[in-house]
Amino acid sequence: MAIKYFMVILIIVSFWIEKPTFALNAVASIKKISGDVQIKRAIRVFPGRKGLILNDEDLVTTLSTGKVTLLFRDGSEIRLYENTKFVIEKSIEIKGEKRGFFHNITLQIGSFWGKFVKGHQVTTIKTPTATCGIKGTNVSFLEKDGKLDLSLSEGQVSVQNEDEEILLNSGKMIKGIARQGSISDKIEDIPYRVVIKPKTTLEIPNNGQTSITFSIQLMDIKSRTNLERPGIVHLTANIDKIEFPPVVLNRRGFADFDATVLPFQNTDYNQLQLEIVAVMEGRTMMDVGSGYTSIRFKVPDNKTKIIKIDANTGGASE
Numbered sequence: 259m260a261i262k263y264f265m266v267i268l269i270i271v272s273f274w275i276e277k278p279t280f281a282l283n284a285v286a287s288i289k290k291i292s293g294d295v296q297i298k299r300a301i302r303v304f305p306g307r308k309g310l311i312l313n314d315e316d317l318v319t320t321l322s323t324g325k326v327t328l329l330f331r332d333g334s335e336i337r338l339y340e341n342t343k344f345v346i347e348k349s350i351e352i353k354g355e356k357r358g359f360f361h362n363i364t365l366q367i368g369s370f371w372g373k374f375v376k377g378h379q380v381t382t383i384k385t386p387t388a389t390c391g392i393k394g395t396n397v398s399f400l401e402k403d404g405k406l407d408l409s410l411s412e413g414q415v416s417v418q419n420e421d422e423e424i425l426l427n428s429g430k431m432i433k434g435i436a437r438q439g440s441i442s443d444k445i446e447d448i449p450y451r452v453v454i455k456p457k458t459t460l461e462i463p464n465n466g467q468t469s470i471t472f473s474i475q476l477m478d479i480k481s482r483t484n485l486e487r488p489g490i491v492h493l494t495a496n497i498d499k500i501e502f503p504p505v506v507l508n509r510r511g512f513a514d515f516d517a518t519v520l521p522f523q524n525t526d527y528n529q530l531q532l533e534i535v536a537v538m539e540g541r542t543m544m545d546v547g548s549g550y551t552s553i554r555f556k557v558p559d560n561k562t563k564i565i566k567i568d569a570n571t572g573g574a575s576e
Contacts, residue, residue: 283313283314284311284312284313284331285312285313285314285330285331285346285349285361286311286312286328286329286330286331286346286349287309287310287311287312287328287329288306288307288308288309288310288312288326288327288328288329289308289327289328289329289335290308290326290327291306291307291308291324291325291326291327292323292324292325292326293320293321293322293323293324293325293340294320294321294322294323294324295318295319295320295321295324295325295326295338296318296319296321297310297312297316297317297318297319298316298317298319299313299315299316299317300315306318306326312328312346313346314346314347314348314349315345315346315347315348316345316346317343317344317345318338318342318343318344318345318346319342319343319344320338320339320340320341320342320368321340321341322340322341323340324338324340324342325337325338325339325340325539326338327492327494330349330359330361330379331349331351331359332359332375332379333375334359334361334372334373334374334375334379334381335372335373335494336370336371336372336373337370337371337372337492337537337539338368338369338370339368339369339370339371339539339540339541340368340540341367341368342365342367342368342369342370343365343366343367343368344363344364344365344366344368344370345363345364345366346361346363347362347363347364347384348360348361348362349361349362359379359380360379360380360381361379361380361381361382362381362382362384363381363382363383363384364383364384364385365383365384365385365399365401366385366386366401367386367401367402368400368401368402369398369399369400369401369402369540369541370398370399371396371397371398371399371492371537371539371548372392372395372396372397372398372399373395373396373494373535374392374393374394374395374396374397374413375394376393376394376413379392380392380393383399385399385401385406386401386404386437387401387404387405387406387419387435387436387437388406388417388418388419388435388437388441389417389418389419390408390415390416390417390418391415391416392413392415393413393414393415394412394413395410395412395413395414395415396410396411396412396413396535396537396548397409397410397411397412397413397415398410398411398537398543398544400541400544402541404436404437405433405434405435405436406432406434406435407431407432407433407434407435407544408426408431408432408435409431409448409544409545409547410426410427410428410429410430410431410448411428411429411448411451411537411547411548412428412548412550413428414426414427414428417432417435417441419435419436419437419438419439419441420437420438421438421439421440421441422439422440422441422442423441424441424442424445426445429447429448429547430445430446430447430448431445431446431447431448431544431545432444432445432446433446433544447479448479448545448546448547449478449479449480449545450476450477450478450479450485450487450545450546450547451476451477451479451546451547451548451549452474452475452476452477452491452536452537452538452546452547452548452549453474453475453476453477453549454472454473454474454534454536454549454550454551455472455473455551456470456471456472456551456553457471457472457473457514458470458471460519460532460553460555461519462519462521462522462555463519463520463521464521465521466521467518467519467520467521468518468519469516469517469518469519470516470517470519471514471515471516471517472514472515472516472517472534472551473512473513473514474491474505474507474512474513474514474515474536474549475507475511475512475513476507476511476538476546479547484510484511484512485511485546486509486510486511487507487509487511487546488506488507488508488509488511489506489507489538489539489540489543489546490504490505490506490507490538490539490540491505491506491507491513491536491537491538491539492536492537492538492539493505493517493534493535493536494534494535495532495533495534495535496529496532496533496534497522497526497529497532499519499520499521499522499523499526500517500518500519500520500532500534501517501518501520502515502517502518503515503516503517505536527555527557527558530554530555530557531552531553531554531555532552532553532554532555533550533551533552534550534551534552535548535549535550536548536549536550536551537549
């Protein structure tokens, strides 16, 4: 038995030695911030600001008016809401044929929404209640009064407490997970979702700026009727040349807004389509799944696509 145990450890160690890895010091940055947000680094406490680089072991605290969006090196994005304590425990980058990241995060209390990049990261999120394994995922968390709520719009999340481990699939939510007891009997369908659609054509300017109009509404998934509920919408895009105004749904659950379009760089054209995610902000909106829309665009003749050639197989990819 001892020999088998040793061999398992040896295999694991060998695997890590074969792949070059290093711990990241600068692991994320503040993309967007409002209200009171504090950063604790070792014994120092200082206010957060847009563009601030965050390191391993930084504690991010949002106070009663604070909200902050964190952008990780792999492109993953986390939006912290009010009265939240969030620790970036450790991030490790693996370099090789396929670049990847391992993130270990702790949610001490509060709520956040996260969009985690598929195929480029493995993230573990610990709370006082449970441990969650994140794959390519669009998910919301709320840790409060010794209970954990999750709402999963896309991807998969493994959830484990002291008594059970389950795999949560997209379109599902869980309310009231405790440190002990069943998890599976708390799974239910997300009843509502955001619907976002473009109303005008995407025109990418060579210089200056243009705009594109979108409509947003809330929908009851089962009845496919409009949900009348006001709220703040958080918007994010895969191309940073799209700038969104503050968007608030009216009492009927509707809003139209114009997004600003700035000139694209060559690397932006490699995306081939604009992808936008819309999520309702705050802990009271866990029952509303996020919305998604995509708009394909053509690459102008004077722009260059980047083509990657696999040296081993000779295969090409954009």
